[in-house]
Amino acid sequence: MISLKNLTKVYGHGANAVTVLDGLDVEVASGEILAVVGPSGAGKSTLAQCINLLERPTSGQVIVNGEDLAGLPEHKLRVARRRIGTVFQSASLLSRRTAAQNIALPLEYLGVTPAEAKSRVAELLDRVGLSHRADHYPFELSGGQLQRVGIARALALRPSVLLSDEATSGLDPETTRSVVALLRQLRDDLDLAVVFITHEMDTVLHVADSAARLDHGRIAEQGSLVDLLTDHDSALGRALQPHLSPAEPGAGSRAWYVTYDSRTVPADWLQLVSAEIGEPVALLAATIQSIDGTSTGNATVGLRAEARRVQRAFARHGLRATLRPESGPGIPAPSGADAKEEGQLQWA
């Protein structure tokens, strides 16, 4: 497991000081993949460098298996760093070495005997599905294969933490899927704590168990994927949902944005809500996925019924509905009790 406590990184001094990471508290258990997302300049690369101690944090702790690595003197840090394997965006392999020789590098630095290194490399190549490419040079490998070699090399010294710094960025969707599947397999087989830093939101849904959003050097939000996706008010949860372009509601109907607000939404909620409100629910857009066996998702639906009735019906089945702001124009304004109620509603 890895935990970051009050992790802070300041570049420069005095009037030129820039606080790039500002008191981060993050914990990743063994067997968990945490995705860290955030816009450009949020501090993701700096975080990666502080986690693998290529940069010393200005203050705070990087605790791996109970020991604070950030506080270690340089000579001890070299050894302690082995507990964290890093996979970079481009696998950065040595071009004159074969896949097997690249994977062997960390073992050579450590002074492992050639026989031991050979057997460990063979085991790692097998783990990443590249035994048949052992003697190939980087220029003979595809982007996905290069990343697999990078992953094998990162695992050579049996780390307990794997740091993936934009490791799937720039790969095509199919290759990304296969690298993601490999990371999940390794997480399970080796009980790794994985920190997966990315700017690609759609990859997060496929790879992570939990996610944290970094913004201006602070953790703006974090939680398990299911919690984030079933939290109607979570900006990160909403950003993780695939982007949809809903159809227009019919004349006289209003568009409602509906999210799964519980882990126990019945599969036939559409029929149930429709029966309860007493009118057919028009489905304008929807995305539903299963995360760890829990259904999550959102839908945009069109309904004529008055607001409170709609919200109650959805809430009874573990869903939360808010009127979409764009449903206003062209749609008759609510009157009477409806208008009063809707003044109290939160726009999606």
Ligand SMILES: Nc1ncnc2c1ncn2[C@@H]1O[C@H](COP(=O)(O)OP(=O)(O)OP(=O)(O)O)[C@@H](O)[C@H]1O
């Ligand atoms: N060595 C440095 N000295 C001063 N400022 C730095 C240094 N390294 C990074 N920064 C600043 O820290 C902030 C965060 O940079 P960082 O590269 O960590 O962000 P990022 O989230 O990885 O961005 P991107 O997704 O564009 O790579 C930026 O404002 C950057 O200018």
